[in-house]
Amino acid sequence: MAELYLEDFSVGQRFISATHQIDADQIKAFAARFDPQPFHTDEAAAQAGFFRGLAASGWHTASITMSLLVRSGMPIAGGLIGAGGEISWPRPTRPGDVLQVESEVLAVTPSRSRPERGMITVKSETKNQNGEIVQILTSRMLVWRKP
């Protein structure tokens, strides 16, 4: 896919990523390092707890989402450089889920002070194989004007 510059983006534009299947081993390995809580690391404890079964760390879902965006979801020239955004997890990511990211451009904002750049605001919904949304990320990303 061609790399996109500020001029190439428009409100309403949509992008769909490739998919990634998550499994219990990935969930536990990520959690052991970054989110060591029983509902992310142990099936039996998870079954008895709030999530009623093993659930991925929200930060794991976020990281997989980034991976999908970088590899296939959003071809920004010069790379995906995020300034920040809003994130929510309406439902847990489960072992076996096949995740895919659907992104929509909400705003395109040229920089007032720096003519060579701008920002885009992108809403990225991460869905599982049933089309259920496991994460909504609205992020502001740096984009460059064509050189």
Add this chain to the structure above:
Amino acid sequence: MAELYLEDFSVGQRFISATHQIDADQIKAFAARFDPQPFHTDEAAAQAGFFRGLAASGWHTASITMSLLVRSGMPIAGGLIGAGGEISWPRPTRPGDVLQVESEVLAVTPSRSRPERGMITVKSETKNQNGEIVQILTSRMLVWRKP
């Protein structure tokens, strides 16, 4: 540290985590998996690019922040279950940075419909060894009333 329930939280309460030192190997390993872009994976390419040197993925900073909160930063009874929030990265996390999370309770909100639970809103600033803020996360977390 004692585990805290809804009744134990109050606006303005502060928590400080332990520290975690990040290095180039951690940055590259995380990025190879979740954010494979040259400014996160390759020193020379990073030096020539936007960040002027190797920088951690923002999602890596977020994941380390979660790790610090879970292990030492915020002792919520029943665990840290986030519904979402706002995140920003005012400056990059660099190899050698020693990260620490300072959290402040912004709001304590009992549930109207479910008397056994509530939400707290927490602002967590992740700082490096120079006191510079590398991430601001304002998150909504589930808390339980005392049984």
